[in-house]
Amino acid sequence: MKITILTTGGTIEKTYNEHDGSLRNYHTILPKMLSTLRLPDLDVTYKKVVFKDSLEMTEEDRRRILDEVRRMLPESDAIVILHGTDTLSKTGELLHRELAELRIPIILTGAMRPYEFRDTDAVQNVTESLLAARLVPPGVYVVMHNRVLRFPGVVKDHDRLTFTKP
Amino acid sequence: MKITILTTGGTIEKTYNEHDGSLRNYHTILPKMLSTLRLPDLDVTYKKVVFKDSLEMTEEDRRRILDEVRRMLPESDAIVILHGTDTLSKTGELLHRELAELRIPIILTGAMRPYEFRDTDAVQNVTESLLAARLVPPGVYVVMHNRVLRFPGVVKDHDRLTFTKP
Amino acid sequence: MKITILTTGGTIEKTYNEHDGSLRNYHTILPKMLSTLRLPDLDVTYKKVVFKDSLEMTEEDRRRILDEVRRMLPESDAIVILHGTDTLSKTGELLHRELAELRIPIILTGAMRPYEFRDTDAVQNVTESLLAARLVPPGVYVVMHNRVLRFPGVVKDHDRLTFTKP
Amino acid sequence: MKITILTTGGTIEKTYNEHDGSLRNYHTILPKMLSTLRLPDLDVTYKKVVFKDSLEMTEEDRRRILDEVRRMLPESDAIVILHGTDTLSKTGELLHRELAELRIPIILTGAMRPYEFRDTDAVQNVTESLLAARLVPPGVYVVMHNRVLRFPGVVKDHDRLTFTKP
Numbered sequence: 001m002k003i004t005i006l007t008t009g010g011t012i013e014k015t016y017n018e019h020d021g022s023l024r025n026y027h028t029i030l031p032k033m034l035s036t037l038r039l040p041d042l043d044v045t046y047k048k049v050v051f052k053d054s055l056e057m058t059e060e061d062r063r064r065i066l067d068e069v070r071r072m073l074p075e076s077d078a079i080v081i082l083h084g085t086d087t088l089s090k091t092g093e094l095l096h097r098e099l100a101e102l103r104i105p106i107i108l109t110g111a112m113r114p115y116e117f118r119d120t121d122a123v124q125n126v127t128e129s130l131l132a133a134r135l136v137p138p139g140v141y142v143v144m145h146n147r148v149l150r151f152p153g154v155v156k157d158h159d160r161l162t163f164t165k166p
Numbered sequence: 167m168k169i170t171i172l173t174t175g176g177t178i179e180k181t182y183n184e185h186d187g188s189l190r191n192y193h194t195i196l197p198k199m200l201s202t203l204r205l206p207d208l209d210v211t212y213k214k215v216v217f218k219d220s221l222e223m224t225e226e227d228r229r230r231i232l233d234e235v236r237r238m239l240p241e242s243d244a245i246v247i248l249h250g251t252d253t254l255s256k257t258g259e260l261l262h263r264e265l266a267e268l269r270i271p272i273i274l275t276g277a278m279r280p281y282e283f284r285d286t287d288a289v290q291n292v293t294e295s296l297l298a299a300r301l302v303p304p305g306v307y308v309v310m311h312n313r314v315l316r317f318p319g320v321v322k323d324h325d326r327l328t329f330t331k332p
Numbered sequence: 333m334k335i336t337i338l339t340t341g342g343t344i345e346k347t348y349n350e351h352d353g354s355l356r357n358y359h360t361i362l363p364k365m366l367s368t369l370r371l372p373d374l375d376v377t378y379k380k381v382v383f384k385d386s387l388e389m390t391e392e393d394r395r396r397i398l399d400e401v402r403r404m405l406p407e408s409d410a411i412v413i414l415h416g417t418d419t420l421s422k423t424g425e426l427l428h429r430e431l432a433e434l435r436i437p438i439i440l441t442g443a444m445r446p447y448e449f450r451d452t453d454a455v456q457n458v459t460e461s462l463l464a465a466r467l468v469p470p471g472v473y474v475v476m477h478n479r480v481l482r483f484p485g486v487v488k489d490h491d492r493l494t495f496t497k498p
Numbered sequence: 499m500k501i502t503i504l505t506t507g508g509t510i511e512k513t514y515n516e517h518d519g520s521l522r523n524y525h526t527i528l529p530k531m532l533s534t535l536r537l538p539d540l541d542v543t544y545k546k547v548v549f550k551d552s553l554e555m556t557e558e559d560r561r562r563i564l565d566e567v568r569r570m571l572p573e574s575d576a577i578v579i580l581h582g583t584d585t586l587s588k589t590g591e592l593l594h595r596e597l598a599e600l601r602i603p604i605i606l607t608g609a610m611r612p613y614e615f616r617d618t619d620a621v622q623n624v625t626e627s628l629l630a631a632r633l634v635p636p637g638v639y640v641v642m643h644n645r646v647l648r649f650p651g652v653v654k655d656h657d658r659l660t661f662t663k664p
Binding site (some may be wrong): 177180182184185187189196219277279280283284285324327 | 512514516517519523551598610611612614615616617656659
Binding site (some may be wrong): 369370371372373374401443444451453455456458459462463464465466468475477478479492494 | 520534535536537538539540595610618619621622625626628630632633634641643644645646660
């Protein structure tokens with residue numbers, strides 16, 4: 001099964017800079033994280049599209065994500081997108097609106113706590129997304145915290161720090 | 167969603183005894199493992215049925231698992247069973263044969279490396295099983311290593327250390 | 333052996349806030365870290381004195397640390413102080429200058445990467461400090477990264493991200 | 499500072515075999531463990547001497563350890579020996595008896611729980627041994643669990659799972 005993982009940065013990919021104590025999107029942790037999972041049947045391709053805190057994403061950044069998804073659609077059985085949670089819904093709604101007649105699932109995921117932390121939810125969310133990629137019908141989704149939510153209408157629940165579909 | 171997790175021991179649940187250096191099914195690590203996952207919508211009940219290396223399981227043990235599954239069926243939306251990998255297929259075939267007209271998924275899982283090890287696959291497999299519990303149609307399955315395999319006909323691949331359906 | 337651990341915050345004690353993505357001195361991780369070490373002979377008392385990034389420490393904060401060290405001297409066989417690395421040397425020089433005729437070792441330590449990160453050096457540095465507490469003669473020290481450096485004259489090496497005595 | 503680490507196997511170095519579920523001395527984890535520590539001033543050489551459960555060590559094995567220690571003495575500032583805990587005292591007494599006029603410390607250490615386990619004491623004990631190597635006078639020691647015990651007369655405390663000097 002061919003999976004394309006597009007990373008756009010966000011909390012899940014923030015790493016620590018020992019020189020100035022900052023926590024930012026410096027480099028992707030995706031290959032490191034994937035190497036800890038056992039995925040014997042997956043043929044994974046990954047690619048950085050934009051790489052930033054999702055609060056700083058512009059409309060142009062979201063367009064680039066959409067363009068990259070379109071480019072990878074023909075050669076993917078599913079696409080997983082790592083994204084900051086603050087504007088993930090915005091990108092999800094755009095993909096849902098623009099990608100009519102999807103043949104495959106597009107799954108957005110992220111984390112409330114960066115991968116580099118001991119108590120991160122990143123590994124859980126990526127593990128779930130890669131499994132959902134096999135099981136859900138075509139559509140645009142958030143997969144996180146044992147939830148599978150389909151666009152349109154998915155929003156971040158800022159109090160409970162997860163996603164929900166009211 | 168109501169999930170019942172039945173543990174029967176096996177590699178996933180083996181723990182280390184510092185007094186004699188043995189690695190055996192001493193006590194369940196399930197509550198500890200579940201506490202590291204974010205499962206806001208799951209109502210999880212867990213129960214020890216038998217607790218041993220699956221090579222030592224008797225036909226009577228397997229009957230007790232079947233009986234416990236039957237007892238929990240009416241009050242569960244899905245049942246996940248932790249099981250040693252060596253005879254997991256035997257138990258899966260029994261459940262598949264005896265449980266006609268299933269209304270819910272029964273998911274067997276385990277690990278090649280115990281939960282207590284740094285490089286365990288236990289967390290991945292349980293995360294996947296709890297997500298598959300939401301997504302797959304009624305039936306008896308193995309979920310492990312990003313694979314979802316439905317009984318009958320699932321077997322352990324001893325060379326590649328995973329499950330397969332030839 | 334009676335050890336007093338005074339925490340003053342700093343990088344070692346920074347924790348992540350999932351609501352706003354900040355990394356700050358919110359609460360001490362000391363009891364959690366100590367519970368992962370085997371210290372059968374140590375009688376450990378710990379206490380928060382000030383709790384902040386050491387760049388924000390005032391002269392008054394440093395005085396409070398000095399006062400607390402003085403108060404704990406009579407009932408301690410050694411004192412370990414967790415401190416931000418940026419102004420640790422300033423506090424160390426003050427303690428060295430003000431505490432004449434020390435009967436016990438005072439050991440300052442910290443971390444380049446907070447305890448909550450997978451690749452933290454916090455556990456190494458605290459482990460080393462608690463062992464040095466048994467072995468070094470009275471005096472004021474930095475113990476970190478397999479180095480034992482005695483004041484006066486210890487400074488942070490900003491390029492190599494450790495402490496040194498030129 | 500030049501440190502020689504000799505590994506002889508034992509619990510600290512036991513690793514898991516996924517094919518048969520055994521936990522044995524298959525290969526050294528020493529380079530992996532050392533890579534997680536920050537040791538900017540240490541020049542570390544390591545070498546496998548024998549590699550087994552210390553209950554299976556013969557007098558000849560212990561002689562080989564002694565010979566290897568003798569060979570490395572002239573080029574080391576300290577020697578650390580990883581050893582199974584069950585007969586560590588026997589090897590320690592032999593080294594103490596045979597190595598008169600030591601110029602450097604020889605430190606034996608090990609673990610009650612193998613390095614590959616999440617809750618191992620291996621990292622603590624090696625961290626402590628590498629620091630003690632800088633601080634203790636010449637002699638033969640066990641360093642473990644925040645204890646520094648000098649031969650002769652050090653024994654394993656089987657109830658409390660640590661070393662002691664009665």
